[in-house]
Amino acid sequence: MTIQWFPGHMTKARRQIQEKLKLIDLTIELLDARIPISSSNPMIDEILKGKPRLIVLNKADLADSRTTEQWIAYFNKAGHAAISVDSSTGTRVNEIPVRAKQILHEMIARQISKGVNPRAVRGLIVGIPNVGKSTLINRLAGRHIAATGDRPGVTKGQQWIKVGTEMELLDTPGILWPKFEDPLVGYRLAMTGAIREQILNVEDVAFFAVKVLAKRYWDATSERFGVTEPPKDLEDADEIVRVMEDIGRKRGCLISGGRVDLEKVSGIILRELRSGSLGRISLESPEDLLY
Numbered sequence: 358m359t360i361q362w363f364p365g366h367m368t369k370a371r372r373q374i375q376e377k378l379k380l381i382d383l384t385i386e387l388l389d390a391r392i393p394i395s396s397s398n399p400m401i402d403e404i405l406k407g408k409p410r411l412i413v414l415n416k417a418d419l420a421d422s423r424t425t426e427q428w429i430a431y432f433n434k435a436g437h438a439a440i441s442v443d444s445s446t447g448t449r450v451n452e453i454p455v456r457a458k459q460i461l462h463e464m465i466a467r468q469i470s471k472g473v474n475p476r477a478v479r480g481l482i483v484g485i486p487n488v489g490k491s492t493l494i495n496r497l498a499g500r501h502i503a504a505t506g507d508r509p510g511v512t513k514g515q516q517w518i519k520v521g522t523e524m525e526l527l528d529t530p531g532i533l534w535p536k537f538e539d540p541l542v543g544y545r546l547a548m549t550g551a552i553r554e555q556i557l558n559v560e561d562v563a564f565f566a567v568k569v570l571a572k573r574y575w576d577a578t579s580e581r582f583g584v585t586e587p588p589k590d591l592e593d594a595d596e597i598v599r600v601m602e603d604i605g606r607k608r609g610c611l612i613s614g615g616r617v618d619l620e621k622v623s624g625i626i627l628r629e630l631r632s633g634s635l636g637r638i639s640l641e642s643p644e645d646l647l648y
């Protein structure tokens with residue numbers, strides 16, 4: 358689903374989430390494990406207004422596990438419970454209700470001294486488009502939940518989905534928008550396939566992808582594409598383009614005069630990055646934040 362986010366849409370999305378917040382104990386903030394910062398919402402703290410939050414790093418099967426561990430430590434340090442899952446196969450999703458229940462217990466323990474057996478925790482999944490909200494809801498529900506909430510003309514009350522005895526989830530997630538003002542965020546979202554390539558230039562997206570690959574995953578890149586010479590200087594755009602051309606020659610992306618078809622090779626690089634053919638790749642790490 359692609360949404361054109363105009364200020365009016367953001368206000369509406371925010372209002373819809375805030376209506377749902379009245380019904381729930383805790384939010385499950387879904388982020389893409391490969392880009393936890395770029396897949397987050399810039400106003401999340403304000404929108405959630407202190408509602409307890411469990412951060413779930415989804416698509417962990419595509420991210421590099423060492424970096425994912427660093428992210429979990431980073432979020433823990435900032436005071437948030439965080440776990441990583443793969444919703445497509447269901448790996449570790451059963452930890453979500455357990456952690457949610459723990460958070461609820463801690464919350465109640467702070468309010469009442471002891472002797473309580475809190476009811477099932479009521480949760481809401483929130484996240485930007487394509488982060489895997491529906492996949493996770495279906496996984497937790499153990500069946501396919503039809504996404505009828507947005508269909509015009511269908512008035513539908515909120516439905517609760519039982520997740521074992523520990524948790525109940527609202528059946529429609531809260532949709533958030535990413536931080537559009539930062540162009541790098543746009544490129545990172547495009548690298549993961551979260552936003553359509555047509556919006557951004559495919560060669561530009563691949564350029565940034567090669568920069569990250571050369572910086573952090575050169576061995577995997579070199580092995581996959583058969584290129585041997587890393588860029589001499591990551592800040593030198595000509596050197597990044599030279600690596601793209603080397604990959605293009607290896608993959609036979611040539612046009613008349615022996616020149617490399619940069620658009621074609623860009624498509625190949627991005628497809629292989631997204632599909633996991635280059636291995637498990639994280640496009641952001643907490644170290645990037647430490648400028």
Ligand SMILES: Nc1nc2c(ncn2[C@@H]2O[C@H](COP(=O)(O)OP(=O)(O)OP(=O)(O)O)[C@@H](O)[C@H]2O)c(=O)[nH]1
Binds near residue numbers: 415442446488491492
């Ligand atoms: N590899 C992998 N793919 C996933 C995972 N979770 C979801 N996906 C894929 O990501 C894509 C988007 O998933 P959705 O569940 O439709 O995402 P959504 O957040 O509901 O998207 P919107 O409806 O656009 O808001 C689909 O192709 C899923 O198969 C995961 O943990 N690992």
